[in-house]
Amino acid sequence: MASGISGLASTATTASASTGSGTTSQEIAGNFTQFLTLLTTQLKNQNPLDPMDTNQFTQQLVQFAQVEQQLKGNDRLDSILTNAKSASAASSTAYIGQTVTADGKTAQLKNGAATWNLTPARAAAKATITISDAKGNVVGTQVKSLAAGSQTFAWDGRNSANLTSPDGQYSITINAVDATGQTVSVDTAVSGKVDGVDLSGTEPVLTIGNARLPVSSVRSIGSGLST
Template identity: 70%
Template sequence: MAAGISSLTGAAASSGKTSTSASGDASTLASNFTQFLTLLTTQLKNQNPLDPMDTNQFTQQLVQFAQVEQQLKGNDRLDSILASSKAASAASATSYIGKTVTTDGTTADLKDGSATWNLTPARAAAKAVVTISDAKGNVVGTQTTSLAAGSQTFAWNGKNASGLAAAEGTYSIKVSATDATGTSVAVATATSGAVDEVDLSGTSPVLIIGTARVPLSSVTSIGLSTTSG
């Protein structure tokens, strides 16, 4: 009988770890606990009065059931907290629709013959070589300019190295800058655009800006709505 009780407790603990349904875990635990009590009652009824069973084992079994039950309840509370947090995050993300946001990153959409990036050098750069690549990583153009200290806009007119208009789509830039002494200067890149929609299918919201997908965590600033009343 004792072995039967141990196997029931083991099944209950295992179900708490492997089942994907909290309600299913609770149901299994309740069923196993009922069987445990039935076995316990039967053993107590049939024990030898002159040689009673050691109650320590029963106490341990009860403690194990209680621990599994507490774990299941804790999991239910965590699931509830996560659901509430996701709902709040989704509600916050949808408020971005129609607004212009600035995000960390190197990619921007070429649309109507223009693509822009925000560049912020660590200090003034006498020479900055900006390399523009398409979505496949092919270099379509290179421009050399100078950068003042502080944030500034770099605009590309969509013309490739041959002077022809590049196709609309997503492009990325890489900036290699040096100061007047030839020392390398780090340049932070960011892009701006109006949020068209929000993808809530994943674990965290993703903003859709043109064809670009931007994690909500990458947003560094928010502007006014692009629509007017």
């Protein structure tokens, strides 16, 4: 008789280790009810010459109670995550129509203009700025000095052959040195007017033309049109 209860407990424990779906919850609830029924029946009809081990009953009851608490805890966590995602989705829609500045090296070339925000760690006497297309092909290179602090770098879309590049996404790479020849790190950011929000992933993603910026990368928000 006791082995039957032990087997049932093992089955329930194995089920609890699987997915936290509604089917699993129903199986655990059913096994728990069966266990209590079997336990009550055995207590009523046990052999007085060979009484059942109450310690085993207690351990199995504790085990089932822990499984039940875990299932309830998982349900509550799922509810919290769902509510948090809904709140994040609702708040992220407020970005639509706003001009944001976010971490990144990729900007959208539109109507012959693409803009990056550059912030060197200190003044750079020489900065080689390389612009590449979406396939990684270098389309243009410029060499200039950079002052300390935040500044805007605008590209008119002209490639190395002085031809106009097609609209699309372009990335920027900067190799800068100061007057002593020491490397200067340059932080890059992009700006643009948000025209949509993608809510299909775990984090909302803002869309600016074909560019995609995670909400977590946003540094500042404005209300003007993108340049």
